[in-house]
Amino acid sequence: MDIGYINGRYIGLNELAVPIEERGHQFGDGIYEVIRVYNGKTFMLNEHLERLIKSGNAIKLQIEHSIDDFRKLIHDAIAKSGEKDCCVYLQITRGISARNHLFPNVPVSISLTVKQIVPLQKSIRVNGAAAILHEDERWSNCYIKSLNLLPNVLARQTAYEQGCFEAILVRNGMITEGTSSNVFMVKQGKLYTAPLSRHILAGITRMAVKKICKQVSVDFIKQSFSKEELLQADEVFITNTTSEIVPIVTVEGQTIGAGRPGEVTTKLYHKLQQFVADCKE
Ligand SMILES: Cc1ncc(COP(=O)(O)O)c(C=O)c1O
Known part of the structure; x- marks a missing residue:
């Protein structure tokens, strides 16, 4: 109940x-x-x-x-x-x-x-989701999980109105995170995500992904990337506590990689399920 x-x-x-x-x-x-x-x-x-x-x-x-x-x-x-x-x-x-x-x-x-829990739509799990890019209009202390979520709410609503699952936020041309997620891209088998800073929340799922990457020998690289680099990625995914790992297959209407959940994303998702089963309090 x-x-x-x-x-x-x-x-x-x-x-x-x-x-x-x-x-x-x-x-x-x-x-x-x-x-x-x-x-x-x-x-x-x-x-x-x-x-x-x-x-x-x-x-x-x-x-x-x-x-x-x-x-x-x-x-x-x-x-x-x-x-x-x-x-x-x-x-x-x-x-x-x-x-x-x-x-x-x-x-x-x-x-x-x-x-x-309201499970993520199965079609998104299987086929991936769409995202928009949106100016990151938040303050400079986004590492605080503050109740003030107005810019996140507005950006997410804009994404929804364009038929998209998430708005990926851009500050000075660089990707920070999503409105309620951390953002990752895969390029030539390596995983990239923004380094921890005042501009992003230190996601707990991000932390879990970092641990999992070690187990499956995928390089976890904390390095900022631009929106242009994101659009050229082989794979993109977002993470958060409620949805875990969600593949993003189009950004701003442009297809990412092969336009379906990629190999690294899928591997990490399955490994996360195992990690969840092993690591419970
Ligand atoms: C802005 C923002 N970034 C990242 C995340 C992901 O954090 P976590 O993995 O701890 O849920 C969230 C979660 O809601 C968030 O609101």
């Missing part, structure tokens, strides 16, 4: 729970994480929680809870939901206080949802 939780209380997803003067609601003043659960077990939970703390520190959130408190909260919520294949969405905001830009002296608000 899909469930919600806020500040110590389990609630139904449609139950009214957040006061108007909540800083997540008023300012988007908070951070979040999305954690995948396979067969009742969390995947790379420590990495997600470390990133959560890093995001919290970056926006000066006074979080009194420890990583272990969050781990327990997440495991309890999964058990309560009874779901086996689901996603946990965890959100921390700067709390509930009269609207004022200055930090209030109140406890943070912690909320989460546990929701059944």
